Amino acid sequence: MNEIVFKKDLCPKITLFRIKTPELVSRAKAGQFIILRAYEDSERIPMSIGGLDRENGLLTIVVMEVGKSSAEIVRMEEGERFLDVVGPLGVPTHIEDFGGTCVVVGGGVGIPPILPIAEELKAQGNKVIGIIGARNEDLLIYEEELGSVCDDLIITTDDGSKGMKGFVTNALQKLIDDGENIKFVMSVGPVIMMKNVAKTTEPHSINTWVSLNPIMVDGTGMCGGCRVSIDGKSKFACVDGPDFDAHKVDFDELMKRQTMYVPQEKKAYEQYLHKCKIGLGRSS
Ligand SMILES: Cc1cc2nc3c(=O)[nH]c(=O)nc-3n(C[C@H](O)[C@H](O)[C@H](O)COP(=O)(O)OP(=O)(O)OC[C@H]3O[C@@H](n4cnc5c(N)ncnc54)[C@H](O)[C@@H]3O)c2cc1C
Ligand code: FES
Incomplete structure (x- = not known):
């Protein structure tokens, strides 16, 4: 239980893990999350569900290193086990046949959780358009996975190194301007991105949800x-x-x-990285 069976660095500071948790996976639904602890003295860390392989009982999570606890997690290796993985938690995303186009919008580590949502929307018979964005091409993740599920996948990069130059909201605005019959938008990512998605759809009264x-x-x-x-x-x-x-x-x-806790978080991260450097931190 809770064994890491696969680990892959997707881009600098972002790592994908597949964890063996058959019981949790059998009950989990798109839009839910889990809370995990790496070791006895570790913090409880919430992570979105970034994929469910029900046949093999595998849960996918995608972790961005932003501080001490996420740094500790991304240093774990295949074969190691998380001390505990609790879930599924939260209310699943409400999914039905919306009778029009559904748009899933993801940014950063908000991209993986839109995959199970897109799969479920497709299973309900919806047309699904995905929009994913990153600062540049090297930071884009899940392009292939979402491309194979969505009817259409639009990529945006801030610097124009891949896809449309600009933000995910520019692509969403263009779909609206082009007259796409959008009935549902689901967005997961940085708060500022979700705020701007909300601002984009509000004048058109498009049913829009954020995680x-x-x-x-x-x-x-x-x-x-x-x-x-x-x-x-x-x-x-x-x-x-x-x-x-x-x-x-x-x-x-x-x-x-x-x-609220940025100074404390910064200090804990610096201390952890220092311990790793001098061989006292867990860096396996
Ligand atoms: C429902 C949910 C789903 C999430 N899914 C993912 C995911 O799929 N991938 C991913 O990389 N991250 C995800 N996060 C965020 C992740 O939990 C935090 O990045 C992590 O807890 C940071 O811990 P840290 O010690 O590494 O960083 P810290 O130095 O402690 O914090 C860095 C920043 O992370 C955020 N954060 C810190 N502690 C928490 C906490 N307990 N809960 C939530 N946010 C926190 C704060 O904004 C903080 O400023 C999710 C958070 C929530 C609430
Ligand atoms: S995490 Fe404690 S009330 Fe939600």
């Missing part, structure tokens, strides 16, 4: 760490979400709350 990633601790609605404001009301992203109606989310508050 929120506030700081989480227990993941069961007990600690209040993941509180977000939706339509002026407090919700807990771990149990009420992570998906919410994009036009009702207070994105500015979420961005502020996400940066």
